[in-house]
Amino acid sequence: MRQLIFALCIGALPFAANAVEPDEMLTDPLLEQRAREISKDLRCVVCQNQDIDSSNAGVARDLRLLVRERLVAGDTDTQVVEYIRARYGDYVLLKPPLEPATYALWFAPIAFVLIGVFVGGGVLMSRRKQEAFEDLGAEDENTVSEILRQNEAGDAS
Amino acid sequence: MKRLIAGLPFIAAVIFGGFFLWGLNPDRDPNEIPSVLISQPAPAFDLDPVPGLETPGLARSDLVGNERPVVVNVFASWCVPCRAEHAVLTRFVERDGMRLFGINYKDKPEDAVKWLNDLGNPYERIGSDLSGRTGIEWGLSGVPETFIVDGDGTVLFRYVGPVVGPDAVERFTTALTQAGALPNGAGS
Incomplete structure (x- = not known):
């Protein structure tokens, strides 16, 4: 050993x-x-x-x-x-x-992360907005039921 | 906004492609170290002559106050490329009237004497830098290196590696001519 x-x-x-x-x-x-x-x-x-x-x-x-x-x-x-x-x-x-000539070197990574968060966040937010829909208003309800009734009438004839 | 996002991959591809194109350039040497000495005063140094050689030693004061810019070449007998470069430098001295000073870098005096006896001695003055400390003052990364120093002691040009081959000789000749280091603008 x-x-x-x-x-x-x-x-x-x-x-x-x-x-x-x-x-x-x-x-x-x-x-x-x-x-x-x-x-x-x-x-x-x-x-x-x-x-x-x-x-x-x-x-x-x-x-x-x-x-x-x-x-x-x-x-x-x-x-x-x-x-x-x-x-x-x-x-x-x-x-x-860390001096003016190397600012790009030091801050580019942070800038890229921020851009990424901004763009990625923007995309996700806009997606979520599309999925959420509101209830139809009274006027829209009327229009829809009107169309449905017409369709039913059409099918029956 | 959507268009901007859709364009992002394209923009990224262009930026990366640009970098790759820059990297593919065969003239780009990634090992090249930018010299801080260019347009700066030459460093202070005072070197003794090589023992056994009649050529006097070299100090900063020898580089200053000359009529034309002079050339400082760092060499050593143990450095193989220096041997090839020696012929080129000798030609510049004998044919074109270039003034050449030498720094004998970390070399055994007896070897340096033998080397110069064998190949000839184109140097007006040679300082013996046994410790390599003067080399550090010049920002030396290896031997050979060649500098052009103006009459007021400003370093005008630095060549890393041996001045051997058509490209190197042409670059060096251009630098010599631009510095006005050759009498009557001679050189080819």
Whole structure:
């Protein structure tokens, strides 16, 4: 049993392994934690769509080291991200910033949901209106019974 | 209102079709990263020369105050496309009078010296960027990359990847000519 658990742990090792190498890590666990969080939001410019925290590319390693260097120098998280953004542009941010150029990106989904609710609601409401009918008025009743009587008379002859 | 609703699928199809048409364009490179450096001042850097090479080092001040715009090429001996690009850049320097500066990116000095001795050295100055930090300042995503820098230190043009092949050479020549980086408007 113990061997099985051991084997499972060994098997899980590759999934736990990360691109961050021991020599990159900071001795201060708090700073290191912040560095990891920042790295997860920064895109690797070589292997795109991967964050620099999990990328093995050389540039990603350089950027990780730079993030840690800025943190040690006393930068806030925002300052570190801005430092890298100034050099690589919005593209390095895995989460696009909220600014006039990205309004369409951020608000389009909400707009589409609202349009959907509006159109869908409109269709359903108009359907319901068609199904509901009111009682015939006295005048209409008279007309109908008149027609029916005429029909009956016609059938009898 | 009914007509509007009936038209919605059509409108949706047109919008999606438009996106697909845009995506099918073979000239569109989805991996292209827009550079923030264009029309911005070149980053500050000061690099030592490559040890064992007589070519002096490179700093930002070397790019400023030149008569014509100059070209900065980031290269490395371990970079295979750089080898192909080297011949193209050499031709631009020798035939067209382009001024070329180099940043030797994360390269062992002895390898760089051997590489330049084998292929020739078209660079006026070469800075050795061992740590890759200057590369980050330039927003580098890989080697080779080539920049055209104006006399006042503004980055005019960036080419990612090797300037090799008719299309790339044509694009680069156009950029050089537009920047006025070639004397007498030479270039073909």
